[in-house]
Amino acid sequence: MAWRKWLVRGLVFSVLGLSVLAAVVYQAWTNPIAIRAQVLNHIRGRFVDRVGVSLYSAELRLFGGIAVSELRVARIDGLDRKDFLYVPSGVIYHDKERLARGVFAIRKLELHRPQFRLVRERDGRWNLSGLFMASDPKEPLPAVVVQQGTLILEEGGASSDTPMLEIKDVAMTVLEDPPGVVTVSGTGRTDVAGPVRFNGVAQRGTGDFIGSIDALDIPIGPELVQRIAAFYPAAADHLRYLRGLGKIQASVAYHPASTQPLAYDVVGRLSDGILSHARLPQPLEGIDASVHCVNGLIPLAHLTAHAGATTLDLTLKDITPPAKMPPGDWYDVVREVDLQVDHLTVTDDLVKQLPDNIHELQQTYKPGGLLSVTHTLRRDRPGKWRKRWLLRSEDMQSVFKNFAYKMERITGTIDFETTSDQITTTDVDLSGYAGQRPITLKGKVRGPKETAAIDLEIVGDDLPLDEKLFQALPPETGQKIARQFIPARSWLRGLQAEPMGRADVRATIHREPGKDFANRYVIRFHDASVQYDVFPIPLEKVSGLLDLRTPGGWEVRDFRGVHDGGVLHLDGRSYAPPGSSVQDRIYVVIKGDEVAVDTESFKNALSPSKAEGRTALRHTMENLGVSGRMNFKAVVDESLSQPQDIDVSVAVDGCSLKPHFFPFDLNQVNGAVRYTHNQVFLTGITARHGESVLSMKKGQVTLRPGGGFQGRFNAVSGDPLTADADFVAALPDGLHRGFKTLQLRGPLTATADVVVDAPSEPGGLVVLWWDGAVDLHDVAMHLGLEMTGVEGRAACCGLYNGRRLESLAGNVLLERADLFGQPLRDLHARIEMDPGSPETMRIRDFKAELYGGTVGGEGRVEFAAAPRYDLTIKALQIDLGQFARQNNLGAKAQMTGRASAALHLSGDSADVSGLKGNGRIDVMDGKLYRLPLQLDLLKAFGLRVPDRTAFEQAHAVFAIDGPQLQVQSLDLYGNAISLRGRGTVDLDGSNLNLDFNADWGRLAQLLPEPVNDIPRTVSDQLLKIKMRGRIGDVHLEKELAPGVVEPFMKAFSQ
Incomplete structure (x- = not known):
């Protein structure tokens, strides 16, 4: 059992030892320091010495690849030492086969959340230019996979820290397949322009590149405008309130071997846009715009929009965007412009926002209302262009600058064209209304603005002659002249409340190239009231033509008006006197038919309040006692600056006179009268009184400023002249008594030169000089004795001093006269009156032939309150036979011989x-x-x-x-x-x-x-x-x- 225990223990320690050994061997094989060093060396080998590379760690992964972290690449030779590449983490897959041969080579790169920073410097180069070492085209490039990357585009020297463009969530692959052909594709999302998609293909052997980028869902709003404002403030100011959806599709091609290596093509669109702008009366809506840019040029840009009922269609062709917008007209960067605006409501605020050449039209025509505009720009050759504005009025009102009469409900066109040679052409064809009356404005303008030839005509028929029409005339010329014809009631109540009548108006605006305006305003009056300042007699039912010219000339033709049953005709003009270019004088011809001349209105017309220099003219008319109705023709030649410098010629026909200094009714007066410089010239005057026919060859009356006059009248005659009671009563007191004493009866023919001096004081003494003769035709008279059958002539000159007959000298030569039925022949006598014995006429050297004998004598006649006379007559050698035959003493009567006689007569009554x-x-x-x-x-x-x-x-x-x-x-x-x-x-x-x-x-x-x-x-x-x-x-x-x-x-x- 012990061995079993030891066996188990031995196996355990063996495994543990083998593990430790394996770990020691693995550690030795994957040494992070060595691998990091090896990776750094490889990366640095791809860049020039001006590039710094740092790497925090690099370790072999258990399942393959090298894990790297905190990779940074930046320039170390300039002020901009920011990383242009930062990789927080990534995996490098090396080529194991080549590594087994002892060569470190990268097969694939996986970059997690990398950041690429591209900067366009002020000189137009990019920050990566010249940083890469040349690579062997035969060496395959590693595949690159970017996950959650970020691409930052910056503008060098920009004041803002905000990048021009930042693309996030970049997913990109770079793959060389087949060898020598590099394919790039990817997607991303911009911070302000929405998602983007891009791809490209590069040829490693030639360096050629073809790529494209699409941004198909760009939200146009405050964020985008704010980003633009950081780099193009001027453009951003106009786009601040632009909204809509944009789209950009761009393609780029780079061919190093070509004469133009870089080529690109960009198409931008704006859909469903809205633009509000301070220079627009209301926002533009429904904007649909597209821009096509090729290699820095814009061959086509198109825009449609509407603002209420107004629609807009704009097409721009061949735009060359400058690096910086020129300070002049933006037209400088475009070759063709086509603009169509329909149903545009024109207001002053709108016109203020339009180009300067449109301001000229606005200042000239002051339009308002609905208008359609067609505008074009054409560049025929470099430096030469034509701009045209075709304005089609739909329902407008306008006030033309040179004839400011408001037209309404205007239709028609204004075709305005200007060129780079500063040649302007304008064709105007407008029709409208003033109230209910039609008006047309037609004409042309040719040439540079400052010196253009202008021919424009405004025509309106049956227009009211009111304040509106008069205000349309030029103030210093037309208005000043036209207001001379305004009647008193229109002055009192105003022309708008009391128009003068109606007229047909034709205004012609004319200027020869390079000269001043020579405008004409032709007003044809009909059924009007007129009161002309030069002769301000109120006229009704006036018809005629007033032709006003600038800078100040005028003419009136065929004027006809009615006043108090009489008819007046007026023709006249202004003119420049010799040696002057200023039309300071007026020449007016006034004809009158059956005009009442003794009315107060006619007298006021002779001496209007504005013409103080003509006061004497009225005094003359009053002193002459002009009355009745008269046919006349008056010619007025007057200086406007010097009212006293007036020349009036009148052809009188049919009036009546009763001069204060000779209160004798003269009817059917005819002749010519001229008034100038306080002098009245009379020519060919004729008149009648009963059976008397009076005439005067010529006369001159000098008017005194304070009143009164001196008149010299030549060849005043009466043929026949009847010394009736009216004639005798009209004579001054002294002459009146003399003629009453003479008791002239029968026809006379009298001719005299007369001088009359009338004082200014009412009732003053009128002094009278005369030098004339009287032809007697079978006249009866009383000169102490009754004389009948008087035939002959009496001539005398004399002075009446206002109180009495002061002096007289003359001769009497009678062919015959019957005294007590006895015929005197060849009677001659001198008559005289000495200042020492005024009003006593002495008859001297009286001599006559009577029945073959001689009659002589002398006498005197006193023209006192009780006339007295004293005559002494002697007769010698009177043939009694002739006496018998003359007195019919019988057929058998016989008288022969000579007789003598003496007679003395005196008397104190008529x-x-x-x-x-x-x-x-x-x-x-x-x-x-x-x-x-x-x-x-x-x-x-x-x-x-x-x-x-x-x-x-x-x-x-x-x-x-x-x-x-x-x-x-x-x-x-x-x-x-x-x-x-x-x-x-x-x-x-x-x-x-x-x-x-x-x-x-x-x-x-x-x-x-x-x-x-x-x-x-x-x-x-x-x-x-x-x-x-x-x-x-x-x-x-x-x-x-x-x-x-x-x-x-x-x-x-x-």
């Missing part, structure tokens, strides 16, 4: 009641035979008519007392019988009361005085013949013994 005078008539050697009155007297005396001449001498002495001629003595001497008479007769031939006595022969002449009275006394006692009745109807009565009878008759009559 009729014969104040007439005083005396005179005598003498026939010294004549023949008075068979005269009717003579025969009647002889028969009355019972005498027989002598066969020879009855009377050879005659003497008459008479006096005039009022209307009565007092025959103081009438002696008819004959050889057979003589007659003596005395008595009275009225100057008109009535109330004849003459008594005659008869004497034998010439006894009374032959006897000396006083003896010669004896025969006369005897004759007076025997018989008296009484002549009664009137001349032409004489009644003769005999009275016997008058010396006895008359005393009894006187006694009985008492």
Whole structure:
């Protein structure tokens, strides 16, 4: 039994010893230090000297393989000495066959939770570049299996410690099969981009590599954007509120022998995305985007999205992403752009977020409402590009910069294109409405922005002439000019509340290349109210055309308006005076038909409140007493900067005048009037008053600033001129009294140059100068004696000082005049009035031919309140035969010889009641035979008519007392019988009361005085013949013994 115990004990100790021996032998064979050293040497042999390798432990596993832990590989030559490979644990499967031959070789690597760190330096190289030793292509590579690995991608120089990309849970295999061909495949999960799958194939002999990576379920949200922000802050700012599901599929190829070794192709997609952005009026939804990148270029990028009813479709082609986005336009990195936006609601906030060239469109058109946009970019060749924006209005409103009239419900297109040569083209074709009225905007813009040729036209018909339309005009040109035509009621209530009317509007925006704008605004008025500042008379039912031009010119054509039953026509323009480029003057032609000129509105139009320089023009019209309705044509030439520099020409037709300084109604006035620089020029004036026809060749009136004027009127004439009561009453007081005294009756023809000086004070003295002549045609007048049948001319010049007739000088030359029915011929006299004896006209050197003899004399006429006159007339060598024939004394009457006469007349009234005078008539050697009155007297005396001449001498002495001629003595001497008479007769031939006595022969002449009275006394006692009745109807009565009878008759009559 003991041996059995020892046997058991021996077996136990034997086994124990063998175990210890085996352990000692195994320990010797698997020495960890040796194996670690051997593994380190092998790993270090794969890297250059700039790489440091550390290994905590390496031990052979019981069932095969070498277990390693804490393997670290890092660069030791730079600032970045972080591990680019860290393996917490792993298993190295060595090649036993080659190990049996004494060669340590790795057949397979299993890496548990390794971390790979790849860094792209600032120069674009990777941190692993140049760190590996070249390997023998014939030596097979170990298979590599990575479990739960981590791949970290970093950007060198990044400010953030967060890696650019971190792929976790990497499961990867690397296998060389067949020899020389290395295949890599694996999967992982990124921290921000979801799961990834990758694979690749490398050719060891050539170094070629082909690989791919797919990330098919990338959640796009804050984490991804934040990661991007760490490396691309600018991009992250725009993507901060981007949401969606992304997908990336990338392939890479590396061919060292190629001219372009590295090639890659990346396709990215975004589905069901949403983007909110401060520059978007509302979020973009339903985003579907794709990007294709090949070798750093993006041949195609496409995006579709919608925001409410707005849809967006964007295609980018041939994008060249720069290493850093240029400071200029992002268009610099793309070759083609196609953008389509439909049903976009345009607001100011939206436009502010758009590119600068769109800002130009916004500033020009100020759009709002629904719009569809087509945008394209094309690069024809390097450095040359074209950008086009095609805007299709759906239901918009717009205010065009150069004609700010709001259009609504706009449809049409704006086709805007610009090029790299700074050439801009815009084609506009828009239609819209202003209220219920259609408006169109059409035209083109060509050339660089600053100097483009522009031709745009805005057309609207039957638009209201309200504040909205006037605000659309340029303020300093169009508005300033157009507001000159606004009527008073629109000024008072405002144009919006009281529009002027309606008009057709055509606005043309035009600019030649490189020049200033030359815009036109053509407004055709119809059924409007207008009040033009230059002649502010309110017009209704106005039609016509107003053509405004910038920078300031204008023209009005075919204007027609109605005022108070009259019709006015207006044409005019502005123009630049010679030597100036500023259109500072206006030229206006105003025609009037049946226009009332004596209304307050017409007077105010002559001198508007804004034209102080024309106050004198109104004063002139008032002083002239213009009234009635007139046809006229007025031409106004005025300076806008100097209102007093005005030139107005008026062609007058049909008005009435009654000048204050000559209150004589003048009707049917015609002629030309010009007003300039406070002067009025009159030409070819004609007028009528009753049967009188008046005219004036020309005149000039100088207006004084404070009122009053001086007028020079040339060739003022009346043909015919009737000095009727109205004419005489219109004359100044002194002339009025003179003409009243003359009692002119019958047609005259008068011509004179007249100067009138009227003071500014109301009721002031009007001074009158004249120099003229009057032609008398069968005129009757009273110059102390009644003169009829006057034919001839009187010419004089004179001065009326406002109170009285101060001076006068002239001549009278009459072809004929009848005085008491006796015809004077070739009458001549001088008339004068001295300042020392004003209102006393003196008649000097009076001379005339009467019946072959001569009549002469002088006189004076005082034009006082009670006119007075004094005339002295003498006649010599009067042919009695001509007297007889002229006065029709009978077929058998015989009168021969010569007579002389003398007459003195004076008076103090306009009729014969104040007439005083005396005179005598003498026939010294004549023949008075068979005269009717003579025969009647002889028969009355019972005498027989002598066969020879009855009377050879005659003497008459008479006096005039009022209307009565007092025959103081009438002696008819004959050889057979003589007659003596005395008595009275009225100057008109009535109330004849003459008594005659008869004497034998010439006894009374032959006897000396006083003896010669004896025969006369005897004759007076025997018989008296009484002549009664009137001349032409004489009644003769005999009275016997008058010396006895008359005393009894006187006694009985008492």
